[in-house]
Amino acid sequence: MNKEKKHILSGMQPTGRLHLGHYLGVLTNYVHLQHDYDCYFMAADLHSMTVFYSNYKEAQNYILPLISDWLAAGINPEKAVIFVQSDVPQHSELAVILGMYTPVSWLMRNPTYKEKQENVEKDIDSLGFLGYPVLQAADILLYDADLVPIGEDQLPHLDLTRDIVNRFNHFNKSGNDEKVFKLPKPLLSKFPKVLGTDGRKMSKSYNNTLILSEEEDSLMKKIMTMKTDTARIRKTDKGNPLNCPVFTYYDFFCKDRKDEASSGCKTASIGCKDCKNIIGSEIVKNLTPFREKWHEVKDDHNLVFDILSDGAKKAKKKASETMERLKEKLGFH
Ligand code: SF4
Known part of the structure; x- marks a missing residue:
């Protein structure tokens, strides 16, 4: 040292x-x-x-x-x-x-x-x-x-x-x-x-986690079921991104698309599925180096x-x- x-x-x-x-x-x-x-x-x-x-x-x-x-x-x-x-x-x-x-x-x-x-x-x-x-x-x-x-x-x-x-x-x-x-x-x-998939703090004890070594399709599946603003029942309902756990992920993974998502949500010009697809692919992309390395070391x-x-x-x-x-x-x- x-x-x-x-x-x-x-x-x-x-x-x-x-x-x-x-x-x-x-x-x-x-x-x-x-x-x-x-x-x-x-x-x-x-x-x-x-x-x-x-x-x-x-x-x-x-x-x-x-x-x-x-x-x-x-x-x-x-x-x-x-x-x-x-x-x-x-x-x-x-x-x-x-x-x-x-x-x-x-x-x-x-x-x-x-x-x-x-x-x-x-x-x-x-x-x-x-x-x-x-x-x-x-x-x-x-x-x-x-x-x-x-x-x-x-x-x-x-x-x-x-x-x-x-x-x-x-x-x-x-x-x-x-x-x-x-x-x-x-x-x-x-x-x-x-935040975890149910909108509470991500924690193993709430069973709402996105596991780092999880495979892509399993991660995507979980993200697609994530809680969103409960006011958006139909795609035509206007939402408030500040009430949405998915929206918090823009800060971590794609800040540059945050404003566009916010106005799309408020005007109902985008649906939650669109948002989740964006966030999901960013999470998967960002965790790819982790997953690749994890596969190398996990059994060694x-x-x-x-x-x-x-x-x-x-x-x-x-x-x-x-x-x-x-x-x-x-x-x-
Ligand atoms: S459109 Fe996006 S920000 Fe708005 S409620 Fe749905 S997932 Fe959340």
Whole structure:
């Protein structure tokens, strides 16, 4: 890794096949970041265990497809360290130590704790789920991450990491005060809200996704059934593009045709089928390089294993340097 460059840590949980929402949000961001920063991108399988605790093998089965999707999207193992969280035992070790500096009340206040408990169907009332922000803090701190790419809604999580670092530093001051941990900062990224086929946020749990590796005809079929402005029942009904989920895709894929579609919709000179054909072909065209690469890598398990093994070596090296520094500071034998 390059000493001059800032470090970035980010991860995705292996929970299923990636969709267009991931592509337009996280993956394109990763591809840009890898050119300017030393990036550590991790398959966060320990985090997925908060939900997959009773069927963990399922989460493990999603790791190779996740990495294949990353490679297909253009994440380059020559530029970024790609690894699986559980291959680096220091994540768990550091989480235990940081847990000693984390008041339970901070975890109880975590806004996603209650929200997820209410929305995830499975029983996730566990110590592991309550403490997952501590594991997140360990993920970030192990790699001396200067920056963490997040959306505004995730700022409270990073604040918690920063609070843990400050509390750790408060209790472990010493004469020459070399700090063990850097205070990570947010790299605020705009993750666009991508709507699914039913008009709600695209999400696996709503079963409304356009899967990145899906074949063209299946993608087109889904797009043709997408929800539109409900006021347009007949082709002669005038519509309002601002009430239409399909219209939101013009911004992502064909801005230059947005005005024409808007006035065509308002005057009923175009039908929803025309619009969907335009958007559908643009999505298919834009995802063609992804699909081609995905077909190359999806069954090449040796390639993915080699990348992960190399990534684990690099990640472990960095993580053990951090742990040595920490243990020396704390006085471990
Ligand atoms: S014409 Fe296009 S923008 Fe208007 S409602 Fe139909 S799909 Fe949406």
